[in-house]
Amino acid sequence: MNDQRSAGDVLEDDPVGRLKVFVYELPLKYNKKIVGRDARCLNHMFAAEIFMHRFLLTSAVRTLNPEEADWFYTPVYTTCDLTPNGLPLPFKSPRVMRSAIQFISTNWPYWNRTEGADHFFLVPHDFGACFHYQEEKAIQRGILPLLKKATLVQTFGQENHVCLKEGSIIIPPYAPPQKMQAHMITPDTPRSIFVYFRGLFYDVGNDPEGGYYARGARASLWENFKNNPLFDISTEHPTTYYEDMQRAVFCLCPLGWAPWSPRLVEGVVFGCIPVIIADDIVLPFADAIPWEEIGVFVAEKDVPNLDTILTNIPIDVILRKQRLLANPSMKQAMLFPQPAQPGDAFHQILNGLARKLPHDKSIYLKPGERTLNWTAGPKGDLKPW
Amino acid sequence: MFHSHGTRRSNAAARSSASGGLEGGGVGSPAASSASEGSSFRPSASTFWLLLHGLCCLISLFLGFRFSRLIFVLLFSNTIYTYTTTTTTTITSTRTETLTVSFPLTHTPPIETAVKPNNSALELSDKMSNQGSSHSQVVVGRHGIRIRPWPHPDPTEVMRAHRIIERVQQEQRKWYGVKSPRPLIVITPTYARTFQALHLTGLIHCLRNVPYPVTWIVVEAGGVTNETASLLARSRVQFLHIPFHEKMPVEWAERHLTENRMRLLGLRVIRERNMDGIVLFADDSNVHSLDLFDEIQKVQWMGSVSVGILAHSGGPDRTLLTEDEKLNPPIPVQGPACNSSGHLIGWHTFNSIPYSEKSATFVGESATVLPGKMEWSGFVFNARMIWKEAEDGRPEWVKDLDKIGENGEEIESPLALVNDASFVEPLGDCGKKVMLWWMRVEARADSKFPPGWIIDPPLEIVVPAKRTPWQESDDLAGSKLEQDDRRFTRPKSRSSSKRKNTLPGQDN
Numbered sequence: 088m089n090d091q092r093s094a095g096d097v098l099e100d101d102p103v104g105r106l107k108v109f110v111y112e113l114p115l116k117y118n119k120k121i122v123g124r125d126a127r128c129l130n131h132m133f134a135a136e137i138f139m140h141r142f143l144l145t146s147a148v149r150t151l152n153p154e155e156a157d158w159f160y161t162p163v164y165t166t167c168d169l170t171p172n173g174l175p176l177p178f179k180s181p182r183v184m185r186s187a188i189q190f191i192s193t194n195w196p197y198w199n200r201t202e203g204a205d206h207f208f209l210v211p212h213d214f215g216a217c218f219h220y221q222e223e224k225a226i227q228r229g230i231l232p233l234l235k236k237a238t239l240v241q242t243f244g245q246e247n248h249v250c251l252k253e254g255s256i257i258i259p260p261y262a263p264p265q266k267m268q269a270h271m272i273t274p275d276t277p278r279s280i281f282v283y284f285r286g287l288f289y290d291v292g293n294d295p296e297g298g299y300y301a302r303g304a305r306a307s308l309w310e311n312f313k314n315n316p317l318f319d320i321s322t323e324h325p326t327t328y329y330e331d332m333q334r335a336v337f338c339l340c341p342l343g344w345a346p347w348s349p350r351l352v353e354g355v356v357f358g359c360i361p362v363i364i365a366d367d368i369v370l371p372f373a374d375a376i377p378w379e380e381i382g383v384f385v386a387e388k389d390v391p392n393l394d395t396i397l398t399n400i401p402i403d404v405i406l407r408k409q410r411l412l413a414n415p416s417m418k419q420a421m422l423f424p425q426p427a428q429p430g431d432a433f434h435q436i437l438n439g440l441a442r443k444l445p446h447d448k449s450i451y452l453k454p455g456e457r458t459l460n461w462t463a464g465p466k467g468d469l470k471p472w
Numbered sequence: 473m474f475h476s477h478g479t480r481r482s483n484a485a486a487r488s489s490a491s492g493g494l495e496g497g498g499v500g501s502p503a504a505s506s507a508s509e510g511s512s513f514r515p516s517a518s519t520f521w522l523l524l525h526g527l528c529c530l531i532s533l534f535l536g537f538r539f540s541r542l543i544f545v546l547l548f549s550n551t552i553y554t555y556t557t558t559t560t561t562t563i564t565s566t567r568t569e570t571l572t573v574s575f576p577l578t579h580t581p582p583i584e585t586a587v588k589p590n591n592s593a594l595e596l597s598d599k600m601s602n603q604g605s606s607h608s609q610v611v612v613g614r615h616g617i618r619i620r621p622w623p624h625p626d627p628t629e630v631m632r633a634h635r636i637i638e639r640v641q642q643e644q645r646k647w648y649g650v651k652s653p654r655p656l657i658v659i660t661p662t663y664a665r666t667f668q669a670l671h672l673t674g675l676i677h678c679l680r681n682v683p684y685p686v687t688w689i690v691v692e693a694g695g696v697t698n699e700t701a702s703l704l705a706r707s708r709v710q711f712l713h714i715p716f717h718e719k720m721p722v723e724w725a726e727r728h729l730t731e732n733r734m735r736l737l738g739l740r741v742i743r744e745r746n747m748d749g750i751v752l753f754a755d756d757s758n759v760h761s762l763d764l765f766d767e768i769q770k771v772q773w774m775g776s777v778s779v780g781i782l783a784h785s786g787g788p789d790r791t792l793l794t795e796d797e798k799l800n801p802p803i804p805v806q807g808p809a810c811n812s813s814g815h816l817i818g819w820h821t822f823n824s825i826p827y828s829e830k831s832a833t834f835v836g837e838s839a840t841v842l843p844g845k846m847e848w849s850g851f852v853f854n855a856r857m858i859w860k861e862a863e864d865g866r867p868e869w870v871k872d873l874d875k876i877g878e879n880g881e882e883i884e885s886p887l888a889l890v891n892d893a894s895f896v897e898p899l900g901d902c903g904k905k906v907m908l909w910w911m912r913v914e915a916r917a918d919s920k921f922p923p924g925w926i927i928d929p930p931l932e933i934v935v936p937a938k939r940t941p942w943q944e945s946d947d948l949a950g951s952k953l954e955q956d957d958r959r960f961t962r963p964k965s966r967s968s969s970k971r972k973n974t975l976p977g978q979d980n
Contacts (some may be wrong), residue, residue, distance in 0.1 A: 222612050223612055223613075226612065245610065248610075273648070274644070274647070274648040275644060275645065275648035275649045275766075277641040277644060277645075278637065278640050278641060278644065279637060279641070281633045281636070281637060297617050298614040298615050298616060298617055299613075299614050299615075302610075302615045303614075303615040303616060303617040303618065306617045307617050307618045307619065310617060310619045310623065311618075311619055311620060311623040312623070314623070314624065314625075315623075315624075315625045316625065316630070317625065317629075317630060317633050336636065336637060336640055366610045367610050388618065390618060391618050391619060391620035391623070392620070394625065394626070394629055394633075395626070395629060397633070398629040398630075398632040398633045398636065399632070400636075402635070402636055402639050405636060405639075405640065406639070406640070406643055409640065409643070413647075
């Protein structure tokens with residue numbers, strides 16, 4: 088009982104009254120029209136940017152008076168240009184973001200006042216504000232220069248990486264709460280699967296030989312454990328995926344093309360201990376959720392010994408992790424329910440923003456002081472949108 | 473999140489190779505090589521290098537990564553190995569072992585495993601840290617796929633994993649399961665016959681998986697026999713072996729009645745010993761689901777569950793089913809019937825009219841075996857209900873056990889134990905959930921089987937069976953048997969006639 092309370096303390100903070108957020112009114116082409124073109128954006132794992140906007144519009148922390156606002160939010164959906172398969176294309180995103188920032192800097196004085204240091208943006212794509220799905224390209228681009236001072240709320244987190252800047256807030260990817268709720272089974276169903284994973288091991292379309300995708304970790308998982316009866320791993324997509332997770336003790340969350348994955352959210356919601364295989368990853372709300380105590384971290388080089396590692400965890404440690412996972416505030420913090428509920432991911436984002444207050448006086452620029460370079464970056468980004 | 477071969481190529485070609493920074497794939501190698509080495513040659517050689525470049529590009533187009541990477545490594549081998557000697561030595565040692573071991577083991581190796589060992593050295597040499605920031609431990613690019621030399625489960629670890637799972641399930645039961653579980657008393661009537669070992673083993677395994685303390689009362693018709701005793705002794709379930717001094721009759725109707733009397737005997741044993749718990753009737757050939765044992769913990773005095781009736785026909789007789797029924801054959805279910813508010817209003821019984829002409833009369837006859845009107849296995853009750861002293865408020869609607877059967881009348885169903893059937897509690901979501909299935913499968917009453925199902929001493933003569941399932945291989949079967957015989961160096965001659973030989977060790 089004690090364990091549950093200590094892990095959930097910070098999660099239950101109420102941000103209302105601790106901060107004020109001003110929501111810029113952008114022309115509809117930056118948000119509503121984009122969603123109108125493709126409604127799939129509301130269901131994929133990047134949907135947090137859309138739902139955060141909707142939440143803030145009706146939230147108690149919203150203020151209509153920008154003079155008293157602590158934080159400024161720009162509702163621009165940069166991850167909603169989808170291929171026919173549903174994957175977002177990031178090629179126009181830098182231009183869209185740039186255009187939005189240009190709009191707010193010319194129509195309101197607040198951007199120029201601090202060059203965006205008290206503004207926050209949601210960039211839930213693979214590598215955040217680097218706006219590319221391929222890691223080398225993303226590293227080459229780096230974070231969009233205009234966002235150098237702003238606070239970024241993103242799903243990508245890896246230590247010492249170009250695309251994660253200091254002070255960013257890491258959030259979980261979006262997972263549909265109603266769908267998960269619909270597949271709940273009674274908690275007395277005995278957990279009989281030891282290790283569970285469903286997903287790709289080789290991305291045959293983009294990396295046929297392996298070694299590139301997931302830095303070879305997923306392929307190593309398959310080659311080492313495909314014949315191990317304790318490991319229920321395969322590429323099939325069963326209809327009982329959520330139910331199976333609730334019958335498993337460990338759920339693997341290996342990296343893919345990017346280190347983060349919705350499996351973490353699913354594992355926490357379904358009480359399956361997440362086994363995180365992604366070196367140097369930064370997990371969502373790491374300052375509020377004690378991930379070391381909930382999940383198991385395995386280095387990518389130790390994947391061939393995963394069975395030894397997992398079976399050697401002392402049983403009371405495993406039971407403790409399950410007890411912590413059963414804490415409802417932990418599950419709530421991973422979800423984006425509509426309408427918003429206390430303790431959910433929206434509130435955790437606001438808590439994170441509130442913890443960064445009060446702003447340091449130095450963010451307010453003196454007249455004539457300019458550090459942002461509006462012409463930096465690849466030439467293609469400078470084209471207006 | 474997809475890559476295209478084209479972008480990678482153009483990207484690599486655009487970069488200079490002088491810095492040595494390389495992206496996994498290294499398709500740009502011919503361009504790089506020509507750029508670095510072209511400057512040191514005279515202009516007449518530049519066309520030669522251009523042609524070589526073109527040739528390499530064409531070959532790369534067809535062979536892809538493998539060729540281009542090979543070229544790259546051969547040209548830049550001296551620079552690379554000095555850089556990565558420390559890392560490659562440790563990793564290649566593990567990889568070379570996989571080359572020898574993994575191939576014979578995998579019967580149908582996927583394409584990837586065939587490719588990976590060949591390229592192991594190349595892949596590892598490609599692994600260099602590049603544009604990632606200098607503090608980062610994680611390198612971008614192609615990595616080796618680590619496979620340990622013996623990727624098979626270790627039995628001690630498997631056992632440890634099972635202990636973990638067991639403990640987790642115990643904890644789950646503590647948190648979410650039945651709060652104060654009561655012990656179970658299971659009554660099973662049985663007798664020694666051909667399929668007894670088959671049925672009892674299934675039941676033993678089921679009872680061993682029940683997470684509550686179980687006392688198993690086995691009532692055996694025809695007295696205590698060695699077969700049954702040996703099965704029970706190996707079962708590791710706490711049991712009471714009670715003899716019933718009548719042999720099991722061969723007719724089904726008689727057999728049902730005898731079984732009922734055996735069950736009553738079991739109840740009397742409970743009464744004598746004042747055993748506490750929940751009484752459940754588990755026939756040896758029935759199939760139980762583990763949910764059943766959790767559900768019956770809810771019973772107060774007397775409860776009833778739905779029983780699925782698997783009345784099979786002995787032969788391939790399908791004329792009874794309509795077309796619609798063939799697609800979705802409904803399994804008849806015997807059990808409580810409730811109204812919309814969940815109160816018991818009646819009973820679903822087995823409709824035996826379609827089978828009236830074709831039912832089996834003798835045990836082992838290949839026709840449909842029919843259940844009785846209400847099967848005992850569908851009822852459970854609190855053991856205190858049949859105790860002598862009416863302590864703990866035994867309800868008045870329960871008859872005293874001594875008064876039942878004393879006039880020699882036959883007890884058809886447990887409803888005879890109660891005065892008022894409306895007090896029976898319907899379990900399993902008011903009978904909607906079927907958690908056990910009634911089934912009767914028996915061999916012919918006069919069929920023989922080796923005692924204890926052990927053939928001792930082992931058979932010495934191999935005789936081809938009268939009918940093999942593989943029709944075309946009559947000759948092959950003969951020749952294969954000869955080969956087997958030769959392998960075992962038995963000098964005995966094979967008898968190819970019918971089974972007229974008496975085999976030693978068999979009682980006939």
